[in-house]
Amino acid sequence: MQALQTNALTLSYGDRNIIENLDMVVPAGKITVFIGSNGCGKSTLLRSLARLLKPKTGAVLLDGQAISKWPTKEVAKRMAILPQSPIAPEGLTVLQLVKQGRYPYQNWLQQWSEEDEKMVMGALASTRLTELADRPVDSLSGGQRQRAWIAMTLAQGTNTILLDEPTTYLDMTHQIEILDLLFELNEQEGRTIVMVLHDLNLACRYAHHIVAVHDQGIYAQGKPEEIITEDLVRTVFQMDCQITTDPLFGTPMCIPFGKGRKVVGMKKQMVSV
Amino acid sequence: MKTYFSLRHRRFPVSLHIHKRTLWVTLLLALATLVVAIISTGMGEMNISPIEVVKVLLGIGGEQETLIVQEFRLPRIVVGILVGAALAVAGSILQGLVRNPLAAPDILGITGGASVTAVAFLLFFETLSIKWLPGASFIGATLIALLLYALAWKKGVTPLRLVMIGVGLKIVTSAAVTLLITFSPFLLQNRAILWLTGSIYGVSWDDVTMISPWIVILLILSVIMTGRVNVQQLGSEIATSVGNTVNRDNFLLLLMCTALTGTAVAVGGEISFVALLAPHISKQLVGPSFGSVLSVSIFVGALIILLADLVARVAFAPLDIPVGVFTSAIGAPFFIYLLYKKRNQ
Numbered sequence: 001m002q003a004l005q006t007n008a009l010t011l012s013y014g015d016r017n018i019i020e021n022l023d024m025v026v027p028a029g030k031i032t033v034f035i036g037s038n039g040c041g042k043s044t045l046l047r048s049l050a051r052l053l054k055p056k057t058g059a060v061l062l063d064g065q066a067i068s069k070w071p072t073k074e075v076a077k078r079m080a081i082l083p084q085s086p087i088a089p090e091g092l093t094v095l096q097l098v099k100q101g102r103y104p105y106q107n108w109l110q111q112w113s114e115e116d117e118k119m120v121m122g123a124l125a126s127t128r129l130t131e132l133a134d135r136p137v138d139s140l141s142g143g144q145r146q147r148a149w150i151a152m153t154l155a156q157g158t159n160t161i162l163l164d165e166p167t168t169y170l171d172m173t174h175q176i177e178i179l180d181l182l183f184e185l186n187e188q189e190g191r192t193i194v195m196v197l198h199d200l201n202l203a204c205r206y207a208h209h210i211v212a213v214h215d216q217g218i219y220a221q222g223k224p225e226e227i228i229t230e231d232l233v234r235t236v237f238q239m240d241c242q243i244t245t246d247p248l249f250g251t252p253m254c255i256p257f258g259k260g261r262k263v264v265g266m267k268k269q270m271v272s273v
Numbered sequence: 274m275k276t277y278f279s280l281r282h283r284r285f286p287v288s289l290h291i292h293k294r295t296l297w298v299t300l301l302l303a304l305a306t307l308v309v310a311i312i313s314t315g316m317g318e319m320n321i322s323p324i325e326v327v328k329v330l331l332g333i334g335g336e337q338e339t340l341i342v343q344e345f346r347l348p349r350i351v352v353g354i355l356v357g358a359a360l361a362v363a364g365s366i367l368q369g370l371v372r373n374p375l376a377a378p379d380i381l382g383i384t385g386g387a388s389v390t391a392v393a394f395l396l397f398f399e400t401l402s403i404k405w406l407p408g409a410s411f412i413g414a415t416l417i418a419l420l421l422y423a424l425a426w427k428k429g430v431t432p433l434r435l436v437m438i439g440v441g442l443k444i445v446t447s448a449a450v451t452l453l454i455t456f457s458p459f460l461l462q463n464r465a466i467l468w469l470t471g472s473i474y475g476v477s478w479d480d481v482t483m484i485s486p487w488i489v490i491l492l493i494l495s496v497i498m499t500g501r502v503n504v505q506q507l508g509s510e511i512a513t514s515v516g517n518t519v520n521r522d523n524f525l526l527l528l529m530c531t532a533l534t535g536t537a538v539a540v541g542g543e544i545s546f547v548a549l550l551a552p553h554i555s556k557q558l559v560g561p562s563f564g565s566v567l568s569v570s571i572f573v574g575a576l577i578i579l580l581a582d583l584v585a586r587v588a589f590a591p592l593d594i595p596v597g598v599f600t601s602a603i604g605a606p607f608f609i610y611l612l613y614k615k616r617n618q
Contacts (some may be wrong), residue, residue: 051513071517089561090373092561093560111289
């Protein structure tokens, strides 16, 4: 059985349907990336998988049972979501933030068990934040801050982690740093990672499974090298491009057409529209 | 990580993670509260030395001193501590809940709502026992809080809209109070006006017994709810992700805030800005983790009221100025400063 799937899922804002009658399965133990143009509903879909948005009809199933039937703390022990650019209260330290990931395991008498301590220290170590544990989150750089939030979801000890555009507002170095971290978590601990990414090339590089969201449903899904084509990009992003192969990773690479400076001596057919 | 130490029971699932700084700041403030309370008890028309006050408290004081301390001075001090703690905790909860440093029950009209029903209670239910007054002001505070949420709600509540609507509601409630007073008998008018400025003048042990059970229960509840406020401070999405029942807890916490406000208003009237100031000072001292803010703000709130009331009582003797005048004098400029600091956000 697959851990996370949808059953005839329809999502809407008011009267407008964003996703209609969708059946999909999130492959367990893999990195899945949702791609699509702005406003296509990929974030909405991700949020509904994490029960942040109630479906209009249909259901999200976790381990075969509708997510709305689960006690919310039980869901929280199996799945964590990191929304887009969350904000920590001014002055909250990294340790105090990461601790909050232990919420589903705690009550007002049991506030800091040995297991809590082990998980929090482990989360700090794998995000390389142990040295910064007592620093306020708002004093950190963008990349460190995002790592702190990811550490919080790690402390939650879930098999599945959902992330809504975890690399937004980060420079290239930190984008790679965050994605490498998530890749390692999948590789070494077999965690299921589901995320929304804007950068198609990075999506192709890190995802085992790509889901192209378009027109209230899924246009295509599968291995990036099997589904990412010029036709797909044209339909999903309304953009012409050339798909080549990444010289380092062998994954598909999208070069958008459009205007731009041309270096003298460039072969003509490579930049023609 | 040296900032914390942990306590664990070997057999029972009981464990604590204690922020060292919070612990000693709380202990220091508790001590300061005690010292100020003793000194303040001794000061007044007839000065009594702190040592004599302690003697009275231990039951070995002189007859005249015992009378003055126990009957006239002490109820006021105890009420001051209780009201200050209640307002501070109400403000701390509200600020965590709406994630807005400008939020405070008096600024958002919640205190005003409590005043309306409290004055109405004094007017129309004169025959009922005064011990129901906290209940009446709790109802008013809750109604205004619900109205505030309903009006500010538009796919969630943004801090700015909440403050704007809250300020509007505050004006409506003070108009309603003025209206009620205008139509009330002369005897009640004086009492109501004095009460509204925020005064703990002339309180008795009856007032202490009226509010202390409420406040003790609500403080214990606040301690139990600490973890929930902490995750709510991270936003409703994170709170949901870690398994918090956001809407239900939000509502429960709001009720606790209105209950604390209502209780404080029932005895102290509209003592402004304590609920805004105390959480801010506490966060400066120990950071925004709710467990820390809670334990520190109790004493910060108590100290603000004790000191303001001491000045109000002693500096202009024989006049007894309402304590609310002093808290406003410090609080209002601070509120403007906060608005100024947040103007670009």
